[in-house]
Amino acid sequence: MTTAILSALAQEQQGLAHALDQRQTITHAGRQFEVGALHGQPVVLALSGIGKVAAATTTAALIERFGAQRLVFTGVAGGMGADVHVGDVVVAKQFLQHDMDARPLFARWQVPGYATPAFDCDPSLTRDLLQAAQDCVATAGSWQEPMLAGLQLRAHCGLIASGDQFIVSAQTSHLICQDLQTAGYQPLAVEMEGAAIAQTCADYAVPFAAVRTISDRADDNAHVDFPAFVNAVASRYAQHIIAHWLQH
């Protein structure tokens, strides 16, 4: 079974790329795909770049051209839930597009043609990823990483909101959150690709799960916190979580 491991940015995945055995680089659709083996399992690594369209085309290429039979996303996100802090990990149970709005033709957040606004992740992959995320936050304290010093890291599982918008204001974040809460949705994190990957995987009936480490709080400091976290520790989380997940 070929597993696709997708991230938006190189910094989110570089440790995995270095660990790849029998590595072969293939250029396709303007992207580089790294085919090889991780912990003895066939994988293809890909970087989508940022945003929903880039994520959707990369996902389609992974399935159509590289035969991916299951897909896992690993990367960072902005924390939205009140108790979701920098360094925590959120495993997605569902995704929705917070910027989808075809009212009055369709209900808010509804992607026309689908049953509900939220796309479910594969329950079994999600359960295994959550276990790997829990193991990661339990050991991250021993990494001696200054950025994580003194933090009580936690792993969460729930809804992640995606949109073509980098959220850099607490006000915007609260508005998105409040809006979603009026409809019963409790977003834990926000990012820019997951819902598009979930929708594409639903189209192809390919199991999908996603893990996002919190790089910032999607607030007025996000533009500073995001690059600092991405450059310092994002790849380490990915390596730990994916290694644990592939080996269990």
Ligand code: ADE
């Ligand atoms: N990914 C990481 N942080 C984010 C933010 N603040 N907004 C959107 N996507 C993000």
